[in-house]
Amino acid sequence: xxxxDVALWEAVxxxxxxxxxxxxxxxxxxxxxAAYARLPDQTECEDIVHDIFLxxxxxxxxxxxxxxxxxxxxxxxxxxxxxxQQATAxxxxxxxxxxxxxxxxxxxxxxTRLLGLDLEGRLAAxxxxxxxxxxxxxxxxxxxxxxxxxxxxxxxxSRRSVENQLTTALRHLRLTLKGLLIIWLxxxxx
Numbered sequence: 009x010x011x012x013d014v015a016l017w018e019a020v021x022x023x024x025x026x027x028x029x030x031x032x033x034x035x036x037x038x039x040x041x042a043a044y045a046r047l048p049d050q051t052e053c054e055d056i057v058h059d060i061f062l063x064x065x066x067x068x069x070x071x072x073x074x075x076x077x078x079x080x081x082x083x084x085x086x087x088x089x090x091x092x093q094q095a096t097a098x099x100x101x102x103x104x105x106x107x108x109x110x111x112x113x114x115x116x117x118x119x120t121r122l123l124g125l126d127l128e129g130r131l132a133a134x135x136x137x138x139x140x141x142x143x144x145x146x147x148x149x150x151x152x153x154x155x156x157x158x159x160x161x162x163x164x165x166s167r168r169s170v171e172n173q174l175t176t177a178l179r180h181l182r183l184t185l186k187g188l189l190i191i192w193l194x195x196x197x198x
Contacts, residue, residue, distance in 0.1 A: 013076040021068050031076070032061055039084050046088035056087040072140060078162045082152040134184040138177055145170055146177040 011019075011030065019027030036057055043053035060083045064071070073079045135143050145163070148154040149170075156174075160167045 017073060017076055020064070023068075028061075028065055031064075035077075035080055036061070039080055042081060042084045043088050046085070047091055052091055056084065056091060059087060060084065072144070074144075075162055082148065082154070086152055130185060131181070134181055135177075137184070138180060142173045142177050145173040149174055 011027070013031070013034075016027045016031050016034075020031065039057045039060060040053050043056045044050070047053055047056070060080065063083075135146065138146065141163075145159055148159045148162070149156070154162070156167050156170045159170045163170075
């Protein structure tokens, strides 16, 4: 009799490499197929699946996964979208002289990037203050772009509960990050 996903995941969290290999064998083809449906590049899809499983292993002690198939499906969607965005970003234009540079190319984005990273760190800290279920619902909604109905179905709760949890998370973030957002906006305008 095959072990359940829950039993395998619990074993993986304890460092069981055989359980990890069993999960890999159980899901790698499904994840590859899902990635390939969104991104028809075999090498890129293999990298996506590899990265997902690498994250599962390296973050096994921090991840709180209640529904492994749903988590993996969301991870594939996220990684495929991210890969497409990186592919379409393109290279920076090269100019022979200063006259050919546009204002956008000449603008130093270092400070803005650092402020953005600081904001991301504070956002992560604020999210860490939320209850686990509230944080999970927020991430599914805002990071993985699940609809409220999809979240409700995945977590086996009502749509209204999802809406309430999102309202709670957004209110908490608004209060926690209000001052920081004003400072960030003022610094990007100067």
